[in-house]
Amino acid sequence: MNPTESDPALARRLAARAGELLLWVRAAHGHDDPATLKAAGDRAAHDFLRTELARCRPADAVLSEEDVNSRTVATEAGGRLTADRVWIIDPLDGTREFSEAGRSDWAVHVALWARDAPTSHRLVAAAVGLPAQLRVLTTQDRPARPDRSDRRVRLAASRSRPPAFLTELAAEVGAELVPMGSAGAKIAAVVTGEVDAYIHAGGQYEWDSAAPVAVATATGLHASRIDGSALKYNEADPRLPDLLVCRTDLAGPLLAALHRHLSGTVANRRHLSGTVATAASVVPSSRKELR
Numbered sequence: 595m596n597p598t599e600s601d602p603a604l605a606r607r608l609a610a611r612a613g614e615l616l617l618w619v620r621a622a623h624g625h626d627d628p629a630t631l632k633a634a635g636d637r638a639a640h641d642f643l644r645t646e647l648a649r650c651r652p653a654d655a656v657l658s659e660e661d662v663n664s665r666t667v668a669t670e671a672g673g674r675l676t677a678d679r680v681w682i683i684d685p686l687d688g689t690r691e692f693s694e695a696g697r698s699d700w701a702v703h704v705a706l707w708a709r710d711a712p713t714s715h716r717l718v719a720a721a722v723g724l725p726a727q728l729r730v731l732t733t734q735d736r737p738a739r740p741d742r743s744d745r746r747v748r749l750a751a752s753r754s755r756p757p758a759f760l761t762e763l764a765a766e767v768g769a770e771l772v773p774m775g776s777a778g779a780k781i782a783a784v785v786t787g788e789v790d791a792y793i794h795a796g797g798q799y800e801w802d803s804a805a806p807v808a809v810a811t812a813t814g815l816h817a818s819r820i821d822g823s824a825l826k827y828n829e830a831d832p833r834l835p836d837l838l839v840c841r842t843d844l845a846g847p848l849l850a851a852l853h854r855h856l857s858g859t860v861a862n863r864r865h866l867s868g869t870v871a872t873a874a875s876v877v878p879s880s881r882k883e884l885r
């Protein structure tokens with residue numbers, strides 16, 4: 595244990611090293627047996643992160659996707675709910691993409707939650723490793739976002755489980771949908787300006803978004819639930835099924851569009867007309883394309 599290593603430095607080192615392990619596992623196994631590759635990747639990254647956190651921060655609690663899957667959640671949750679500091683980790687986010695040859699949209703998430711933090715999410719340090727993109731983003735970095743206001747808004751969404759309303763919402767605001775794997779990779783793409791927003795709904799857990807949300811908000815981006823309420827971490831129930839991460843100037847228009855879909859305005863109009871409503875017939879004022 596290095597007593598001088600700060601929490602952000604530890605998060606960065608762990609995300610980077612777990613990423614190297616995952617690249618090694620991927621190379622060693624190949625892609626012929628995706629199920630075995632996924633299991634080997636999950637296990638290698640999880641074991642490494644768990645061991646290093648126990649060694650370097652023995653007093654802290656840990657919430658990890660792999661612990662929950664291995665059904666140790668009951669004992670583990672008891673510790674983390676009274677702890678002052680909890681590491682929320684997703685050893686391999688975008689497991690599906692990790693198992694597909696040539697894809698780089700998968701990530702390692704390492705975040706630290708602190709009870710006395712001043713922010714609503716209480717995440718004080720984090721790193722998102724993108725091993726196949728050869729980069730690690732952290733709460734200490736301020737990547738320059740290029741000005742993209744001259745092109746259509748790019749809206750990242752799950753390539754395998756996008757929210758049902760998203761195609762219609764994107765058309766309504768004139769956005770281009772960009773299918774991508776991994777919550778971490780999608781939020782990282784918002785951080786670097788490759789896309790302008792990420793919307794998800796329908797299911798997710800705290801570990802899927804904690805580290806990337808911490809990085810995104812540290813760089814000045816908007817992050818919230820899709821109803822605009824605060825994202826909360828280290829809750830008794832780790833389900834956190836939806837989120838919006840975007841440029842701050844897009845938060846208002848996108849939350850308004852989400853509200854129309856969530857409140858049923860769009861669905862009700864379609865029902866009343868008996869046809870599939872065009873975006874213009876539903877909310878004429880929203881036809882103005884976002885930039």
Ligand SMILES: Nc1ncnc2c1ncn2[C@@H]1O[C@H](COP(=O)(O)O)[C@@H](OP(=O)(O)O)[C@H]1O
Nearest residue numbers: 686687688689752755775776777796797798802
């Ligand atoms: N409907 C849903 N229910 C539960 N988890 C979901 C989900 N949709 C997405 N996720 C999780 O969110 C992460 C990003 O998903 P996606 O690539 O589809 O955007 C994945 O994490 P893992 O890869 O760690 O399992 C995935 O399992």
Ligand SMILES: [Mg+2]
Nearest residue numbers: 684687688802
């Ligand atoms: Mg995940």
